[in-house]
Amino acid sequence: MPHWSVYTGDSEPHDGIDRLPAPPPWRAFDGGPPLGSPGEPEDGSAVSPDRVHRAQTYVATSESVQLVNAALCLRRPLLVTGPPGTGKSSLAYAVAHELRLGPVLRWNITSRSSLADGLYQYDPLSRLYAAKQAARHPDRPTPEPGAGGPGQGGDVADHLRLGPLGTALLPYSRPRVLLVDEIDKSDLDLPNDLLNVLEEGQYEIPELIRAARHSAEDAAVVLTDGGDRPVTVRRGRVRCRAFPFVVLTSNGEREFPPAFLRRCVRLRLRRPDRAQLTDIVRAHLGEPDAAATSLIDGFLDRATSGELATDQLLNAIYLTGIAGLDTDSRDALAEQLMPYLSAAADGDGF
Structure with missing residues (x-):
């Protein structure tokens, strides 16, 4: 420095x-x-x-x-x-x-x-x-x-x-x-x-x-x-x-x-990329597991169609992590927790 x-x-x-x-x-x-x-x-x-x-x-x-x-x-x-x-x-x-x-x-x-x-x-x-x-x-x-x-x-x-x-x-x-x-x-x-x-x-x-x-x-x-x-x-x-x-x-x-x-x-400040998102999740919630990594990928995919905020991803990872859901139920809940912040085309989920 x-x-x-x-x-x-x-x-x-x-x-x-x-x-x-x-x-x-x-x-x-x-x-x-x-x-x-x-x-x-x-x-x-x-x-x-x-x-x-x-x-x-x-x-x-x-x-x-x-x-x-x-x-x-x-x-x-x-x-x-x-x-x-x-x-x-x-x-x-x-x-x-x-x-x-x-x-x-x-x-x-x-x-x-x-x-x-x-x-x-x-x-x-x-x-x-x-x-x-x-x-x-x-x-x-x-x-x-x-x-x-x-x-x-x-x-x-x-x-x-x-x-x-x-x-x-x-x-x-x-x-x-x-x-x-x-x-x-x-x-x-x-x-x-x-x-x-x-x-x-x-x-x-x-x-x-x-x-x-x-x-x-x-x-x-x-x-x-x-x-x-x-x-x-x-x-x-x-x-x-x-x-x-x-x-x-x-x-x-x-x-x-x-x-x-x-x-x-x-x-x-720009939207964080995958490496930055992983660092943010690690700082807030500890080392991301496979489920969290999947949600990060889904978040990045959805972010190409509309505005999303990083704290929406953190909420989804935290809640799905303690809910003990199967993959389909987890992804459905995560999508509900991450609505677009502005008008955008509807996505197809994760």
């Missing part, structure tokens, strides 16, 4: 991220004070059994290993495209697991997603309700400074939480992993809206900037995405220190603006 590589793709956790070469001069960030990376138990959703298993069993190709390292070294987002079920989102979890980068921050994109959703969420209605409650009960104790009380962005900070993108851009000493899943489902403006934030590695929170102008203190304590760890934001401005490892996934359903594409390292 090149001397600048830190990700190996072998799923064995290590601290190779500490050997990451210095960034290009135009991608060096100086946010601070530096924050330590959170431990995995701090975000229960990020360490769910499904995500942990995917991280530990991901089978990386030589091309994906090389381009992950390129994105890490260049401090650029990695745009991963490919058909459904080829492991686009799993790659983010595999990198975070191997390089010990903490829980993955996940932003699931819909047609209604906006840049603000990824940066932070502010609830003015809950703030208004809290203000009314405070007016009705003036004898209640005032929160201590630093706990969301007056003088530190106070009532504003109490009703604000950073989103996955906003959390990823905090000044962590090690890069966080941010998964922006299915960005091709966004409206036309979101990729362009992301350009400045990902290029500059920083953003502002206007609500906290306004609060700081009317306060003797310039710091607000806010919560981050995926956990209850508070962080301090000074004068409403956030700037990263270690640029996050950003994985943008797309099923290839749309084209992106050239200005957006030139700022990304691009990885195209």
Whole structure:
């Protein structure tokens, strides 16, 4: 592997991220004070059994290993495209697991997603309700400074939480992993809206900037995405220190603006061939027996007529393996477990 590589793709956790070469001069960030990376138990959703298993069993190709390292070294987002079920989102979890980068921050994109959703969420209605409650009960104790009380962005900070993108851009000493899943489902403006934030590695929170102008203190304590760890934001401005490892996934359903594409390292994942499928089955379920090998062959034959996902094959091998069926019954069940994901000509089974 090149001397600048830190990700190996072998799923064995290590601290190779500490050997990451210095960034290009135009991608060096100086946010601070530096924050330590959170431990995995701090975000229960990020360490769910499904995500942990995917991280530990991901089978990386030589091309994906090389381009992950390129994105890490260049401090650029990695745009991963490919058909459904080829492991686009799993790659983010595999990198975070191997390089010990903490829980993955996940932003699931819909047609209604906006840049603000990824940066932070502010609830003015809950703030208004809290203000009314405070007016009705003036004898209640005032929160201590630093706990969301007056003088530190106070009532504003109490009703604000950073989103996955906003959390990823905090000044962590090690890069966080941010998964922006299915960005091709966004409206036309979101990729362009992301350009400045990902290029500059920083953003502002206007609500906290306004609060700081009317306060003797310039710091607000806010919560981050995926956990209850508070962080301090000074004068409403956030700037990263270690640029996050950003994985943008797309099923290839749309084209992106050239200005957006030139700022990304691009990885195209293809349907795994027979050798890759065998490696994937081995990683998830152990050495494939004759029945599993037959199902792999049937899966490849069916995949020539329509869209199939690798996890459909894994489900079929697992279930038919514990069902104790004869060959015909096994193949019939496997075919039911592997319907085409898109319109295609009906096949004749295995």
